[in-house]
Amino acid sequence: MKNEQTKNAEYDVVIVGGGISGIYTAWRLIMAEKINTPFISKSKDQNLRIAVFEGSDRIGGRLLSARPPGFPNMTCEIGGMRYVSSQKLASSLIENKLNLPRHEQNVDEPINIVYTRGHRLRNYQLSDSDVLPYNLSEKETEWLKEGNTASDLIGWAVEQLFPDVKTLSGENLEKFLQKATLDDIPLYQHGFWNILAKVMSNEAYQLAKTTVGYDSLGMNANAVNSIAEYFNFTPTVKYYLLNDGYDAVPWTLQKQFEEAGGEVHLNSWLQCFEESSLSDGSGGAVLSFKTEGGMKSVKTKSIVLAMPKRSLELLQQKGPVLDPVKAPHVRFMMNSVEPVDLYKIFLAYEFPWWEKTYVKAGRSLTDLPLRQCYYWGVEGQQPGADPNNKNSMIMAYNDMSNSEFWGGLRDSPLGPGNTIEWPLPVNHKIRSLLSKNKSFERKPMPHAKTDQADEWGDRLKKNWEDRPAPHKMAMEMHRQLMEMHHVKDAPEPLEAAYMDWSDDPYGGAVHFWNSGYKSWEILHEMTRPVDDFPCFICGEAYSTNQTWVEGALQTAEIVLQKHFKLSEPDWLKND
Numbered sequence: 001m002k003n004e005q006t007k008n009a010e011y012d013v014v015i016v017g018g019g020i021s022g023i024y025t026a027w028r029l030i031m032a033e034k035i036n037t038p039f040i041s042k043s044k045d046q047n048l049r050i051a052v053f054e055g056s057d058r059i060g061g062r063l064l065s066a067r068p069p070g071f072p073n074m075t076c077e078i079g080g081m082r083y084v085s086s087q088k089l090a091s092s093l094i095e096n097k098l099n100l101p102r103h104e105q106n107v108d109e110p111i112n113i114v115y116t117r118g119h120r121l122r123n124y125q126l127s128d129s130d131v132l133p134y135n136l137s138e139k140e141t142e143w144l145k146e147g148n149t150a151s152d153l154i155g156w157a158v159e160q161l162f163p164d165v166k167t168l169s170g171e172n173l174e175k176f177l178q179k180a181t182l183d184d185i186p187l188y189q190h191g192f193w194n195i196l197a198k199v200m201s202n203e204a205y206q207l208a209k210t211t212v213g214y215d216s217l218g219m220n221a222n223a224v225n226s227i228a229e230y231f232n233f234t235p236t237v238k239y240y241l242l243n244d245g246y247d248a249v250p251w252t253l254q255k256q257f258e259e260a261g262g263e264v265h266l267n268s269w270l271q272c273f274e275e276s277s278l279s280d281g282s283g284g285a286v287l288s289f290k291t292e293g294g295m296k297s298v299k300t301k302s303i304v305l306a307m308p309k310r311s312l313e314l315l316q317q318k319g320p321v322l323d324p325v326k327a328p329h330v331r332f333m334m335n336s337v338e339p340v341d342l343y344k345i346f347l348a349y350e351f352p353w354w355e356k357t358y359v360k361a362g363r364s365l366t367d368l369p370l371r372q373c374y375y376w377g378v379e380g381q382q383p384g385a386d387p388n389n390k391n392s393m394i395m396a397y398n399d400m401s402n403s404e405f406w407g408g409l410r411d412s413p414l415g416p417g418n419t420i421e422w423p424l425p426v427n428h429k430i431r432s433l434l435s436k437n438k439s440f441e442r443k444p445m446p447h448a449k450t451d452q453a454d455e456w457g458d459r460l461k462k463n464w465e466d467r468p469a470p471h472k473m474a475m476e477m478h479r480q481l482m483e484m485h486h487v488k489d490a491p492e493p494l495e496a497a498y499m500d501w502s503d504d505p506y507g508g509a510v511h512f513w514n515s516g517y518k519s520w521e522i523l524h525e526m527t528r529p530v531d532d533f534p535c536f537i538c539g540e541a542y543s544t545n546q547t548w549v550e551g552a553l554q555t556a557e558i559v560l561q562k563h564f565k566l567s568e569p570d571w572l573k574n575d
């Protein structure tokens, strides 16, 4: 890791934010043979000075893979976990360019549990209106009797409003939705929940939310984007997990970027940036960072802010882009999206006690705050693993008000003698912020001696150790898991780690477009919010593939192709 003296340094490009969009942009720029823009140019054999400045102590951002002791062949995903076969940028990068090992993820197994309103059902019963504890309308009951399943109720409702949607996909679907109207009002001005309420009962809506697994369906987000997202997931799409974790993507890009001469500066929080002239008399910007060694400023010809909405809000609102008086339209665009909380906790056990209820893969669902329970797997059943190692993991995954429930089981970071300053203390760790918190008392995992002891293994281990779950949170999760499975004698968990992504500087795990905004226009405008200043913004938050790495890569590619004039990557899969 280079950590050179940055005082008075001048760069061609400074990228702030080392999540996937930031490190990908840096990697693409350093690998480009030719760049020719009004603000920088590069020909073959000429090196540009490019640096990534990241506030935390790691590259990866909301991709956060981890490994507890005793699981040498398994990787947890505390942040983003999977990509989808239909995601062109992500799947091409992983499969064609980086060639990272991956495997298909099972999601909905017929035998898995749906525990709702105190009734314990199995997935295959979701078409049987007689056993569903919901008071559905006659029409909804009839539709289920035709062999349809409760989790598809949302699609059925949308098709009643727009019968053409089921015949469209990709760009054609997006164009249709952008022009669509409902009650003579453009669709983008409607909230998704509002339009569903026109054609489905509240009971059916509650049932759909429970069985889809996400309460964020109730966020009433922009109807255009919600429908596009829903219908892009046809039954033929496949989900993939990376064997070494999704974090392997930013990590591989980081290594290649540094090998090619790029600089990565960790523990450097951007405070603000302003217009400035450079030593050769040309125009550029000066950025101020808070680092372990104190404040540092660097100059650059161009800036890429690769960060979500909340991170932008936390910067000092001054300068040509963020000063709301100088650039009110930027504030308007920043407000077009809303962060959404997602919460994940992993519990590790000595053996998979849940398997006695006949569940072993995919996920079970409940309306308890734990919501989605993924059977993450048994170490001994992984390829190449020791079959005697029965160490097992379960992941609970939920959003919105359920995240609030789990958030309540953290101790407040504030209290007498325990104040938090902004910017975050350099090299902060969740654990140190929550110093009053009683962490889960980790117990020795069997087979811990077999752990992978190399650079990647150490990194995964550190990610796990840095995020211990509070004791009462882990034990409440354990209790809800037992209730859901109707098991009275499960052994207590030995290890627990979690992350609440609503913490700064993220403000939420993912983002949704608010109704009233034309996302397909802001998508482009936000990538260069002010015409006469070379500051570019990318990341998942202002993409039209929100909630996915695909969105982070989408906006990064707009910055690279439209503003830095790079050609389309040659590893992209053709349709």
Ligand SMILES: Cc1cc2nc3c(=O)[nH]c(=O)nc-3n(C[C@H](O)[C@H](O)[C@H](O)COP(=O)(O)OP(=O)(O)OC[C@H]3O[C@@H](n4cnc5c(N)ncnc54)[C@H](O)[C@@H]3O)c2cc1C
Binding pocket: 016, 017, 018, 019, 020, 021, 022, 053, 054, 055, 056, 060, 061, 062, 063, 078, 079, 080, 081, 082, 083, 268, 269, 270, 271, 306, 307, 308, 311, 312, 315, 342, 343, 344, 501, 505, 506, 508, 509, 510, 538, 539, 540, 541, 547, 548, 549, 550, 551, 552
């Ligand atoms: C729980 C969860 C589940 C998810 N599931 C999936 C999934 O299954 N599949 C999928 O594709 N996607 C998933 N996602 C979304 C995916 O993880 C994100 O879309 C993607 O990682 C976002 O990348 P980014 O570069 O836009 O932003 P980020 O990853 O948020 O990166 C921003 C970076 O900027 C840094 N930063 C912020 N402010 C400053 C500052 N002032 N100075 C310096 N640095 C700063 C941050 O520390 C961070 O590293 C999930 C996300 C979460 C949290």
